[in-house]
Amino acid sequence: MLPNSKSNTSSTSCLLAQAPSCQLPTYSSPLTNPPRNLRPRLVSVQDVRVTAGSPQKHKAIDLRGRHGGYRDNEFKERENDRDYIRNGNNQGKNRVRDTRGGPGGGRGRQRDVREREVVNGGAGGRDSGDRRPRVGDREPGELSSESGSDRDESENNIKSNEVYKTENDSHSESLNSKKRKFTPIVWDRDDKDKVNVGNIALPPPPVLPKSYRVSPKVVNVESNEVYSVHQETSNVSIEIEKYDKESYEIEPPGGASSSYVHEERLGLSFSSVQEERVEYSQDAGRPEDEDYMPERTIRSSRWANDANLSDEGEFNDAPVDNRRKEPIRRSVEVRSQNQSSSSEGRLSESDEDGYRVRSTSRDNYPENDLEKDYMDIDDGRRKYGNSRSQSESDSEDQDDSQGTPEPPGPPQRSVNMLQGCRSVDEFERLNKIDEGTYGVVYRAKDKKTGEVVALKKVKMEKEREGFPLTSLREINILLSFHHPSIVDVKEVVVGSNLDSIFMVMEYMEHDLKALMETMKQPFSQSEVKCLMLQLFEGTKYLHENWVLHRDLKTSNLLLNNRGELKICDFGLSRQYGSPLKPYTQLVVTLWYRAPELLLGAKQYSTAIDMWSLGCIMAELLSKQPLFNGKTEFDQIDKIFKILGTPNETIWPGYSKLPGVKVNFVKHQYNLLRRKFPATSFTGSPVLSDAGFDLLNKLLTYDPEKRITADAALNHEWFREVPLPKSKDFMPTFPAQHAQDRRTRRVMKSPDPLEEQRRKELQHAEFGTGGIFG
Numbered sequence: 094m095l096p097n098s099k100s101n102t103s104s105t106s107c108l109l110a111q112a113p114s115c116q117l118p119t120y121s122s123p124l125t126n127p128p129r130n131l132r133p134r135l136v137s138v139q140d141v142r143v144t145a146g147s148p149q150k151h152k153a154i155d156l157r158g159r160h161g162g163y164r165d166n167e168f169k170e171r172e173n174d175r176d177y178i179r180n181g182n183n184q185g186k187n188r189v190r191d192t193r194g195g196p197g198g199g200r201g202r203q204r205d206v207r208e209r210e211v212v213n214g215g216a217g218g219r220d221s222g223d224r225r226p227r228v229g230d231r232e233p234g235e236l237s238s239e240s241g242s243d244r245d246e247s248e249n250n251i252k253s254n255e256v257y258k259t260e261n262d263s264h265s266e267s268l269n270s271k272k273r274k275f276t277p278i279v280w281d282r283d284d285k286d287k288v289n290v291g292n293i294a295l296p297p298p299p300v301l302p303k304s305y306r307v308s309p310k311v312v313n314v315e316s317n318e319v320y321s322v323h324q325e326t327s328n329v330s331i332e333i334e335k336y337d338k339e340s341y342e343i344e345p346p347g348g349a350s351s352s353y354v355h356e357e358r359l360g361l362s363f364s365s366v367q368e369e370r371v372e373y374s375q376d377a378g379r380p381e382d383e384d385y386m387p388e389r390t391i392r393s394s395r396w397a398n399d400a401n402l403s404d405e406g407e408f409n410d411a412p413v414d415n416r417r418k419e420p421i422r423r424s425v426e427v428r429s430q431n432q433s434s435s436s437e438g439r440l441s442e443s444d445e446d447g448y449r450v451r452s453t454s455r456d457n458y459p460e461n462d463l464e465k466d467y468m469d470i471d472d473g474r475r476k477y478g479n480s481r482s483q484s485e486s487d488s489e490d491q492d493d494s495q496g497t498p499e500p501p502g503p504p505q506r507s508v509n510m511l512q513g514c515r516s517v518d519e520f521e522r523l524n525k526i527d528e529g530t531y532g533v534v535y536r537a538k539d540k541k542t543g544e545v546v547a548l549k550k551v552k553m554e555k556e557r558e559g560f561p562l563t564s565l566r567e568i569n570i571l572l573s574f575h576h577p578s579i580v581d582v583k584e585v586v587v588g589s590n591l592d593s594i595f596m597v598m599e600y601m602e603h604d605l606k607a608l609m610e611t612m613k614q615p616f617s618q619s620e621v622k623c624l625m626l627q628l629f630e631g632t633k634y635l636h637e638n639w640v641l642h643r644d645l646k647t648s649n650l651l652l653n654n655r656g657e658l659k660i661c662d663f664g665l666s667r668q669y670g671s672p673l674k675p676y677t678q679l680v681v682t683l684w685y686r687a688p689e690l691l692l693g694a695k696q697y698s699t700a701i702d703m704w705s706l707g708c709i710m711a712e713l714l715s716k717q718p719l720f721n722g723k724t725e726f727d728q729i730d731k732i733f734k735i736l737g738t739p740n741e742t743i744w745p746g747y748s749k750l751p752g753v754k755v756n757f758v759k760h761q762y763n764l765l766r767r768k769f770p771a772t773s774f775t776g777s778p779v780l781s782d783a784g785f786d787l788l789n790k791l792l793t794y795d796p797e798k799r800i801t802a803d804a805a806l807n808h809e810w811f812r813e814v815p816l817p818k819s820k821d822f823m824p825t826f827p828a829q830h831a832q833d834r835r836t837r838r839v840m841k842s843p844d845p846l847e848e849q850r851r852k853e854l855q856h857a858e859f860g861t862g863g864i865f866g
């Protein structure tokens with residue numbers, strides 16, 4: 094039985110009747126004409142021609158208008174509608190907001206900060222973000238809601254001891270009446286006879302307006318590669334070139350600066366170059382391309398000078414000069430490592446999906462351009478690891494040093510990419526924000542515009558196998574997708590020593606994990622609603638555009654002082670399609686990992702992100718991670734203890750999951766409600782019945798029954814009092830610029846990539862597949 098949430102029904106419907114525009118903002122998918130009876134297809138640059146001078150030509154140029162327009166024209170408008178509703182129900186508050194202007198609001202905001210007093214730093218004094226007029230922290234309706242929930246408390250406490258089965262089953266009942274959009278099904282014309290086309294609406298693939306930019310070649314002396322970043326509004330392709338030993342060993346006169354190495358390399362004729370391409374854009378760099386750059390030598394480029402002059406470059410962490418010869422030997426080692434391990438790197442050892450071997454026949458390409466485009470990212474790493482298709486690899490890997498066969502497809506670009514990307518020297522480094530395993534994030538200032546941005550440097554020094562796949566994915570996706578709830582990548586810039594690549598992102602003052610660790614009180618329900626709405630909106634956008642994030646967690650959710658939440662870190666994200674294919678289960682940070690992943694399901698879909706959102710919602714409400722397991726086994730045990738051990742009845746197919754071999758203890762009850770009572774005398778986080786219903790639906794075991802982002806956006810919780818706080822009224826917090834966020838983190842969840850590495854080592858040593866293997 095579902096928790097009773099009727100207490101607020103009348104007020105909700107009343108609100109809606111007054112202002113139907115209270116509906117949450119919807120973000121239309123960028124493509125307007127969804128294909129019928131076809132797989133979603135990436136609109137290639139062939140399909141979308143943007144003439145030179147188009148406003149979309151450069152993302153950086155287009156950015157302000159795009160975002161401004163989006164927010165101003167649509168989102169704001171709807172927010173106003175929401176405010177209007179609140180005003181209609183709260184005249185006093187409305188008056189305050191309308192008449193106060195800055196000063197009064199400032200007082201309100203300070204009270205916000207005081208109430209949520211942060212441990213470090215004063216009460217907002219150092220806050221450099223926008224200061225909006227603030228009113229009191231708690232919404233007037235909030236208290237009444239909680240007290241309203243009190244009425245149901247006794248009933249709910251009884252329900253909390255009901256067998257979880259009942260609650261989970263009720264989800265499916267409630268969903269029966271709704272059309273589930275869980276796994277969009279697509280098909281080829283060929284498949285039509287197998288699939289009932291029915292009325293399934295295909296989410297349209299993202300539109301990919303062409304805006305072609307190319308970068309200088311970037312030398313990675315560690316892996317003996319030269320990268321060319323081809324940046325389009327919609328797509329980034331990174332071309333990786335390797336050079337043969339002889340050419341590489343040419344001793345440059347006058348020293349061995351990396352710039353000179355670069356110069357020597359560019360001086361080679363392409364016939365002496367062994368070239369491997371990781372190419373994502375079907376015809377990027379077509380000779381007739383208007384943006385095609387005439388070849389220039391590095392000598393004539395400012396980059397040559399910069400490389401020598403940029404030792405003071407604030408972003409150059411890795412010395413490169415003395416290692417010029419090392420990569421020659423390493424190059425050979427790397428290749429042999431690749432051959433023996435056939436690893437595509439840390440991410441996809443077991444990733445069986447998306448592997449499209451590029452053979453000499455065009456027929457072997459996926460027909461679906463969208464699929465191909467993203468899958469080629471995986472393919473790229475595999476290709477780089479294996480150098481070629483599996484069928485060819487045995488014979489050809491052995492004489493890898495003699496040359497890599499040309500991949501089929503469009504003619505190879507033989508131009509020099511010396512224009513397009515700016516240098517990181519055009520930014521002033523302010524401080525380091527965070528350092529992950531594969532990226533370092535800095536706060537920096539654009540010297541020209543004064544704009545403060547975040548620069549994420551792609552770490553390459555740990556890469557044995559070249560450009561990190563996670564970064565390729567992230568750059569590709571973040572440049573393609575535009576949504577107010579997804580962090581915006583403005584451009585890609587290159588390091589002054591030409592050995593690194595940076596993503597220039599909008600700067601966000603906080604991530605939710607670091608922020609919560611400084612807060613004394615958790616977010617209120619109305620604040621959590623505001624955050625969750627934005628989170629569902631961003632996730633819905635991703636899923637509608639066929640992308641799984643696969644690492645949603647509080648440290649990957651950024652918050653600025655305008656109350657805007659944005660999803661970041663797309664390193665683990667990937668394109669998905671239908672029919673589903675097996676993907677690696679080693680995704681999603683352990684604490685946020687869905688049970689189907691923990692139990693070894695080979696196929697999964699958008700529901701894994703929804704589980705993570707359930708964990709996040711609980712964490713926002715309680716300021717504590719919901720399931721903080723130390724190992725996979727511990728994680729699943731913690732889940733079962735709270736939600737009850739699943740069975741075949743509530744989760745058909747459960748018993749066949751590979752991980753269910755283990756004899757789990759049978760926990761009979763769902764105790765989640767105890768953690769989030771409707772009222773509390775113990776300080777537990779309070780959650781209304783409707784809120785609890787949503788949380789339960791997010792944490793539903795059966796992925797097929799788990800709520801979708803779209804359905805979650807329409808959940809009653811967001812329409813009952815306390816209404817979601819407007820972003821303008823969200824509390825602001827002092828930005829703690831000067832401190833690396835990671836060092837401040839108290840509770841760290843195990844990183845899935847680290848986990849994978851550990852497992853690979855275990856696997857190599859013991860040949861086991863882990864606890865569930």
Ligand SMILES: Nc1ncnc2c1ncn2[C@@H]1O[C@H](COP(=O)(O)OP(=O)(O)OP(=O)(O)O)[C@@H](O)[C@H]1O
Binds near residue numbers: 600607
């Ligand atoms: N645009 C941004 N503005 C401000 N801070 C940011 C931004 N992007 C990322 N950060 C900070 O950097 C941290 C790490 O970013 P991100 O997760 O993208 O890097 P990562 O190397 O992939 O990290 P991880 O190892 O946790 O996966 C975030 O948790 C956040 O604190």
